Amino acid sequence: ETGVTQTPRHLVMGMTNKKSLKCEQHLGHNAMYWYKQSAKKPLELMFVYSLEERVENNSVPSRFSPECPNSSHLFLHLHTLQPEDSALYLCASRTGLAGTDTQYFGPGTRLTVL
Amino acid sequence: AQKVTQAQTEISVVEKEDVTLDCVYETRDTTYYLFWYKQPPSGELVFLIRRNSFDEQNEISGRYSWNFQKSTSSFNFTITASQVVDSAVYFCALSEARLNSGGSNYKLTFGKGTLLTVNP
Numbered sequence: 001e002t003g004v005t006q007t008p009r010h011l012v013m014g015m016t017n018k019k020s021l022k023c024e025q026h027l028g029h030n031a032m033y034w035y036k037q038s039a040k041k042p043l044e045l046m047f048v049y050s051l052e053e054r055v056e057n058n059s060v061p062s063r064f065s066p067e068c069p070n071s072s073h074l075f076l077h078l079h080t081l082q083p084e085d086s087a088l089y090l091c092a093s094r095t096g097l098a099g100t101d102t103q104y105f106g107p108g109t110r111l112t113v114l
Numbered sequence: 115a116q117k118v119t120q121a122q123t124e125i126s127v128v129e130k131e132d133v134t135l136d137c138v139y140e141t142r143d144t145t146y147y148l149f150w151y152k153q154p155p156s157g158e159l160v161f162l163i164r165r166n167s168f169d170e171q172n173e174i175s176g177r178y179s180w181n182f183q184k185s186t187s188s189f190n191f192t193i194t195a196s197q198v199v200d201s202a203v204y205f206c207a208l209s210e211a212r213l214n215s216g217g218s219n220y221k222l223t224f225g226k227g228t229l230l231t232v233n234p
Binding site: 045092102103108 | 157161
């Protein structure tokens, strides 16, 4: 399998549930990103990992917890979410080389919080 | 601060018409990259093109063409002879360089997107 994959593609959860989103990239990239896309809002950058180190946390509530165990995998752990957290969550990866900064995106996980 | 403006929220055309999607950007960086992505209903953001700030040559790829004009800070995207499969949300984005302990790290600033509907 090639490119950036995300699982699950759809997720419905209650506010008290704990779930995790998974992202895997098969491109040999060194940087990975989580974005949130809500209806009628621009893409919001949530987290950036570069060489497995978190380099950006864009004021995201603590109910979202990222994890990057290696350069190919990125997780977003979800706990006690709110209905307004319902959105499309997109993962992206990039080579990490200076000047080569095209981000390639996965298909997204559409999250619904009841 | 970096900013990308896509003034057209929605555009509707009939198949085979040409359509231009506008993108205007703001940056203080002298070195930057501009991008276009396509997001079909399936949700995935598909990379279309990357342009660096030193290359103002227009580019054509099949029915797609891009017009980069630094003088007006614009990077417009034209689809010639549009097809129903072109229906999607199109995002323009601008990269900024951030330096951190690990070296450079680029951040993308996205516009709000333009929903293009191509009707048969």
